[in-house]
Amino acid sequence: MTSPRQMIECRRTARRLQQFLDRDPSAPLSDGDRQRVQAHLDVCARCTGLAREYQELHASLRDYGQDAEPTPEAVDRVRQAVQRALAQE
Amino acid sequence: MGILAGDNGRVTPTESGPLSDADRRAAFAQYVEPELPVLLRVARTLTSSEADAEDLVQETVIRAYRALEGFDGAHPRAWLLTIQRHTASNLRRRTRPDLVDDWAVLADPKPAFGAHRPETPHEAVATHVLDDDLEQAIDSLGEKFRPVLVMVDVHGLTYAECAQALGIPIGTVMSRLNRARDRLRKHLKASGRLT
Numbered sequence: 477m478t479s480p481r482q483m484i485e486c487r488r489t490a491r492r493l494q495q496f497l498d499r500d501p502s503a504p505l506s507d508g509d510r511q512r513v514q515a516h517l518d519v520c521a522r523c524t525g526l527a528r529e530y531q532e533l534h535a536s537l538r539d540y541g542q543d544a545e546p547t548p549e550a551v552d553r554v555r556q557a558v559q560r561a562l563a564q565e
Numbered sequence: 566m567g568i569l570a571g572d573n574g575r576v577t578p579t580e581s582g583p584l585s586d587a588d589r590r591a592a593f594a595q596y597v598e599p600e601l602p603v604l605l606r607v608a609r610t611l612t613s614s615e616a617d618a619e620d621l622v623q624e625t626v627i628r629a630y631r632a633l634e635g636f637d638g639a640h641p642r643a644w645l646l647t648i649q650r651h652t653a654s655n656l657r658r659r660t661r662p663d664l665v666d667d668w669a670v671l672a673d674p675k676p677a678f679g680a681h682r683p684e685t686p687h688e689a690v691a692t693h694v695l696d697d698d699l700e701q702a703i704d705s706l707g708e709k710f711r712p713v714l715v716m717v718d719v720h721g722l723t724y725a726e727c728a729q730a731l732g733i734p735i736g737t738v739m740s741r742l743n744r745a746r747d748r749l750r751k752h753l754k755a756s757g758r759l760t
Contacts, residue, residue, distance in 0.1 A: 494739075494743050494746060495739070529750050533746060533750050533759065534718060536753070537699075537719050540703075541720055545602070546602050550615065554601055562627065
């Protein structure tokens with residue numbers, strides 16, 4: 477049985493979970509928030525499972541991104557087209 | 566504020582004045598060329614084909630070259646993504662024939678932005694050998710959420726770079742990203758892709 481207090485903490489963690497996992501330099505969590513999320517993940521199996529799902533999703537998207545990397549030929553075509561255009565100026 | 570090539574071959578900010586050809590080329594090589602793959606990846610999310618993405622990046626890079634005097638040397642990726650966003654907006658207008666009022670354009674037409682060029686076999690493989698289920702799930706996010714998710718999670722942009730590329734606040738990037746991921750997570754969980 478989940479206590480009301482734990483439910484509040486789960487909701488609070490859910491709001492910050494992606495920011496916590498991303499560690500994006502544009503929007504870092506405060507040290508206090510980071511510690512609080514980590515402390516909750518240490519004791520809550522449900523939120524830990526949610527974090528794991530986001531991490532799996534992130535890994536899938538990262539792999540997808542490697543497949544979608546522009547080809548060297550595409551980069552080279554752009555470079556050459558730009559050089560041709562600039563040479564005419 | 567402009568940029569100037571130093572003795573060490575690096576280009577550094579300077580107060581003012583036009584750039585020499587050598588400085589301009591050095592600045593271009595230092596700030597613009599390394600970002601070509603990122604610009605292409607982002608362009609692919611803003612356009613409907615590989616050919617359009619390449620056209621967009623070409624136009625972006627040419628504009629950047631011409632605008633180097635006004636660039637202060639800081640955050641080249643953000644600077645280029647902003648130029649790319651404005652360029653994409655301008656190129657979209659080019660597809661509207663009623664806006665063509667320049668006879669030189671008509672005399673020497675460029676392919677319309679949106680007119681597809683056939684992909685090479687290599688590109689066709691690179692584009693289509695992807696996880697169909699994941700690709701469909703990403704597509705289903707729609708135009709509001711898909712670009713944010715693709716730019717940040719697929720192409721590795723920071724929230725700030727994504728905000729710059731789309732012209733929206735960082736907070737909006739974060740909220741759209743959260744919702745996009747949540748929808749994707751639920752979709753993949755329902756299809757057994759997440760354990």
